[in-house]
Amino acid sequence: MTQKDYKNHSAHPGQEDKKIEKVKDLQRQCDEYLAGWQRAKADLSNYKKDEFKRLEEVAKFANTEILMDLIRVVDSFELGILALEKASPVRSDSTESKQVEKGIHLIKSQLENVMKKYGLERIEAKEGDNFDPAFHEAITSVEGNDKNDGKIAEEVETGYALNERVLRASKVKVYKSKK
Known part of the structure; x- marks a missing residue:
């Protein structure tokens, strides 16, 4: 400085x-x-x-509405297949009949593959499975015993989940014991 x-x-x-x-x-x-x-x-x-x-x-979940429509179509195919199976004793065993039945099963399978491709999965509900209200809707009860009380007796309508979120619960009959 x-x-x-x-x-x-x-x-x-x-x-x-x-x-x-x-x-x-x-x-x-x-x-x-x-x-x-x-x-x-x-x-x-x-x-x-x-x-x-x-x-x-x-x-x-953007495709939810379309997938719900596809579920209804698959339901219709399942009803058609049940009707075919019930009519089997009456129908002829011709090659044409077998091809029609095979075609219906193939179309149903293709629809299920499309649904699976977009994350839609069936909810399994077999007889003897435990009833889970998160995945199953009890529509009625049937007579059961102590061993099968609260277990699924029959699946009435298939349930579906989209990316692990329930879209439609499986409608089931549930065993109820007489206590």
Whole structure:
């Protein structure tokens, strides 16, 4: 420092402190803005991740209405197959009859494959399985015993789940013991 600088410096000692305080204040503001920007950046990143997950979930279940319509078509095919099986003693065993029956089974199988491709699965409900209200709807009870009380007696209508979410519960008859 020159003597002149020293005189100017010593003549205004409070001014230097004010400048240092101003720099410190600006540094604090800068740090606050940086921290705020970093939080905002992290919030945006988290928002994007959450939104991506939400959109994935929406996409998983976007076809629900169409798949419910397909379920009704498969139900109709199953009724048609049952009618064919009941009529089998009456119908002729001609090659044409067998081809028609085979064709119906093939179409039903193709429909089930399409449904499976989009995440639709049958809910299994066989006689003797435990009744689970999350997957089964009891429509009636039938007489049972202590061993089969509360177990499925018969599946009346097949249930379906889409990506592990129940779309339609299996309608079942449940054994009820006479206690």
